[in-house]
Amino acid sequence: MLKEAGTIVHRGYTDQDNGLDISDDILCSWIRSDSKFHIRTLHLPTSTCPYEPQVLIRQLGRMVQHVSGAEVSFDYESTRLLLVFHESQVLLCRSKRSDLRHVLMVKTPRRRKFFHPSMMNSVLARVMCNLARIRPGVRVLDPFCGAGGILCEAASIGAVPIGIDLNWRLLRGAQANLADIGSTGLLIKGDAQHIPLTLGACDAVVTDPPYGKVSSTRGSKSRNLVWAMLSQTQDILSDHGTICICGNKPMGLPTLVERAGLHICRVVEVPVHKQLTRILVVATCA
Ligand SMILES: C[S@@+](CC[C@H](N)C(=O)[O-])C[C@H]1O[C@@H](n2cnc3c(N)ncnc32)[C@H](O)[C@@H]1O
Incomplete structure (x- = not known):
């Protein structure tokens, strides 16, 4: 879920009289004259910096243009400078945004060929696949697909x-x-409470069962559905199989996963909004 990281190129202080205290040499050494750049500031709650972000962005922008001649551009490819304010310090960072996240954001469910509001978004789906260590060739089952x-x-x-x-x-x-x-896969109309697959038929289960208002359970209780699905997981998974399952807090997923005899490796909380925190549980066959 990481949006942005950066390499610190300079650690300094905000000066009450002069704003940023960053030498020309530092800027010269890593911004080329033929490059393009833009600046973003991040004030941590701990910051005691007395300046408005715009003042510092303008100051740094002028410094960079003066020493390197680089142009300002907001293109995705342009060099992104990040000024992070923490206590009285300012960290100048070369930002490294996730290239994958940019690609995933473009693939929102609404841009898929077929859209339904219950569809999982690509960022969280990729996070779950990564947590389940999905690799090329792995057989991945979503029993509530x-x-x-x-x-x-x-x-x-x-x-x-x-x-x-x-x-x-x-x-x-x-x-x-x-x-x-460009993919096909095996799609089965069936009930996750009675998974119609043979022993060891898949290497990983990655799923988000129905628990919100937008997906129907056809009258069953979500927790019962999940329990029925989990109790078959050990059989349908191959040796060293993994599962990553998502739910809300009231479902008590960690307890169900443990009761199904799986070994919990990680529990991750993903806050969505005030009323919803998603819980991701990653487990392996014991
Ligand atoms: C939250 S949606 C799943 C979203 C999907 N995993 C994705 O990646 O976009 C839950 C799905 O569970 C299905 N469902 C409900 N009860 C089921 C059951 N007993 N067996 C199989 N699927 C069921 C619903 O039809 C719905 O499509």
Whole structure:
């Protein structure tokens, strides 16, 4: 979920009289005259910097242009300078944004061939696939696959997607979404409470069961559905198989996962909004 990181190129102080205290040599050494740049500031709550961000952005911008002759540009490719303010210090960083995140943001569910509001977004789907250590060739099952948000992400890593859902219309949507990225996979109309797969048929389970208002459980309680699915996981997973499952806090996922005899490796909390914190549980066959 990391949006941005940076390499610190200078650590200084904000000076009450002169603003930024950064020498020309430092700027010269890493900004080329033929490059383009833009600046962003990040004031941590600990910052005691007395200046408005815009004042410092303008000051640094003038310094960079003066020493290097580089042009200002907000293109994605241009060098991004990050000024981080912490207590009385200022850190000048060369920002490194995640290239993958930019690609994933473009693939929002609404831009898929088939859209349904219950679809998982690409960023979280990729995070879950990464936590489950999905690699090319791995057989990934989503037993509540819906329109295939997770399966599409698994397929784009090179994994073999396997999906199960009760809803035929959503399965057709998943098929269209997979075809749109050049993948096929195995899609089964079925019930996750009775997974129609043979022993060891998949290497990983990555899933988000229905727990919100937008996806139907056809009258079943979410927690019961999840429990029924989890209790089959050890059988359908191959040796050293992994699972990454997502839910909300009231579902008590960690307890269910442990009760199903799986070994929990990680529990990650993802705050979504005031009323919803998603819980991701990563586990392996014991
Ligand atoms: C939150 S959505 C899944 C989103 C999907 N995992 C994705 O990556 O986009 C939950 C899905 O579970 C399906 N579902 C509900 N009960 C089910 C059951 N007993 N067996 C299989 N699927 C079920 C719903 O039809 C819905 O598509």
